[in-house]
Amino acid sequence: MKTSKKLIGIFLAILSLLLYFNMPVYANATNGTTDYNIFLSIPLENSGLEYEVNGDGYATGPTSFAVQGNFIYILDGEKNKVFIFKDGKKVNDFQVKGLLAASDIRVSKDIIYVVDKETKKLASFQQDGKQIALIDLADYSNKGTLTLDLDKDGNVLLKTGNGSLTKFDKDLKIGSVRQNFFKFNKNSNYKGNLLLSETGLNIDFNSNELLGSMSLTHIDKSGNLFVTTEELLDVPIITVEQTVKEYDSKGGLIGTARVPLELYKAHPDRYTDVTEDGVFALVPKAYSIDVVKLNTITNFTSRMPELKKEFEKSYKNPESDINKNSSMLAINYLTRSQVENNGYYINNYSWTLNSNNRKSMSGVTFPDWLSTVNIPYSATGIPYCWGGFDSLNTSSSSSWSNYGNAMSYGANAGNVYCSGYYKSGTAGLDCSGYVSACFAFTSKWGTGDFYSNTSLFNDINVSQLGNCDIVVHPTDHIVLWKGADYGNSDHFFTYEATTSGLDKCKAYDRYWSSLSGYKCRTYKYY
Structure with missing residues (x-):
């Protein structure tokens, strides 16, 4: 009898593990740190999604994502497919026709918008994957990288690297264009500011380390601004702390959320999505695709001093076994x-x-x-x-x-x-x-x-x-x-x-x- 109970117990334990690894986890599970909570974990098996780091160091799989209540939309730029999950379960996937290298996705009023920043095209789709419209964005070729955002009314915006915003309807007809809406100025290696031309709001940013980038990620319905920054150690190994800072409409800092880059082996085009429910990050892993909810912290403590100590402890510059007479050298010394x-x-x-x-x-x-x-x-x-x-x-x-x-x-x-x-x-x-x-x-x-x-x-x-x-x-x-x-x-x-x-x-x-x-x-x- 005891043996039977033991066997039943082992069977139930194995069954629980099998169910766990094949079903999505959809909860605010803690990761044991103050940086983020696991919002959704999608096992790769049977999902249609892939995450494989190939020989040149980049992942095939998720490129971007969008969070809409209990819906998660994941864009696979390698397959040029959109995967739709509701309450953690896949409800649809479809090919984004007309695009060769889909790079970003937004969802507004049940319409799915996808942009291809390389071939400069924008497409809109219904939830069932039926294409509504496809347009060429050749006029945006010299305006920096192209990403998508939503305004406070839920309209889709095409955002350019040089700070312009173009509003489109579902048929991809232009509603309005706001040239030079925002601009990032790097004043020195350690200082920069983000200027909103229409309101004159100027957000200054001072870093104790190198200031790599500063960009306007989103403006919510309350007028709060979310600004993504990258700070770097000035050392040979690229060491980055990426954060999303929330400011009120007058430029006052509300809090800071840190993107857990240590979880990434390779990187999507879009790291974060800001919605009325919070700041989310897309984290592709070896056996699952995770969406985590970042915690916005009022008294944020940077990890850069800790990362600097780690660098100083581990950095080495080994001698090479390739000598100067090798046939592998340049034909001529080049400029x-x-x-x-x-x-x-x-x-x-x-x-x-x-x-x-x-x-x-x-x-x-x-x-x-x-x-x-x-x-x-x-x-x-x-x-x-x-x-x-x-x-x-x-x-x-x-x-x-x-x-x-x-x-x-x-x-x-x-x-x-x-x-x-x-x-x-x-x-x-x-x-x-x-x-x-x-x-x-x-x-x-x-x-x-x-x-x-x-x-x-x-x-x-x-x-x-x-x-x-x-x-x-x-x-x-x-x-x-x-x-x-x-x-x-x-x-x-x-x-x-x-x-x-x-x-x-x-x-x-x-x-x-x-x-x-x-x-x-x-x-x-x-």
Whole structure:
């Protein structure tokens, strides 16, 4: 009898665990800190959502999200799909037609709005996924990154990096345009202010560390402003504290909520959503997608002193085993302008995609932006290719001499299946291949080489970053730093080959938080 009871107890315990790992947790569960509470945890299994950190360090899966009462809308920018959850259970998912790299989502009056910041398009959908309208945003090409917000009446707003707001109706007809509604001014490495032109409200911000960015996230029905800030340690390893600060309509600070960046391995385009119910953050994890509710704290204590101690304890700059006579060195010692020009020509290289370059191959995943177009197709930019080193002057194979020659030969254009090694018969550049080509290296370096080499590169602090310095993680990704226009954008700019957004070599924009843990380095011979 005792044995039977014990077996029943074990069975019930196992059943409880199985139910737990396959059902959403929808509650204000505490995480044991004062920073946030778990609002919703969606197990990936059977949800249709994915979260996988691939070889270049970025996640396939959630890009943005929106919270509307007991509804959660999650945008998967890789699949270009919207997933809708009610009370923690999936009720629908649909493809966002007409977009190639969906980047942000808002929901207003049961209408779903999705923007593609790279191809500059905006679409609206019904709850069942039926598309209402799709418009081109080519006129916004030089206005910084594009995100979405809601005004106090629930109307959708297109927000540009240079501080303009455009109101749209559900048919995507323009209702009003407010030029230069807000502007972020960086007065020094440690001081900045956010100016609202219509009211003249000026919010000053002073940091004990470097001020990375400051942006207007939302204005609620009471006129309270929510401002996202990024502060950084001035050290070689990018160390960020991202917060959402709430101010009253007169600019008085109400409280501060901290985004728990330590939970992130890779980063969505939208970290937070501000609603009348509070400030929420999207946290993709290995086995679940979590939405957490951030706690706004009146007497906020920064973690930067603690993070600085952690950096000082762990930072090392090891000697490299790559010597100065290696065949991997640059053909010539290049200037910043020469490296920049090499990147520009790769990003803007024109070529034609045809049936010979888009073939089905085992172990190869074709770049999204090339998989759906009609061929022949006039393409711009060399596509991302895992392990690839096919630039204007280099190649991955002895069968061709450069990327253009590879296309004539019949190589497959790109491969975003980032696992294992370079796949024979594919052509393009991965992140380290791209930077190697920009520096005119005769052989491809890996991210670990760029991270540790001391013959050609030195570590520098964040404040010392200049045009075409490198920002690199030893096992994830590498970018060329292009600078920041603090008056016109809350982002900084890069040249890189990435699977984020359009899978290719390109000019891109980022938040500092997206490169947390990366090292800043400069070429010794600039």
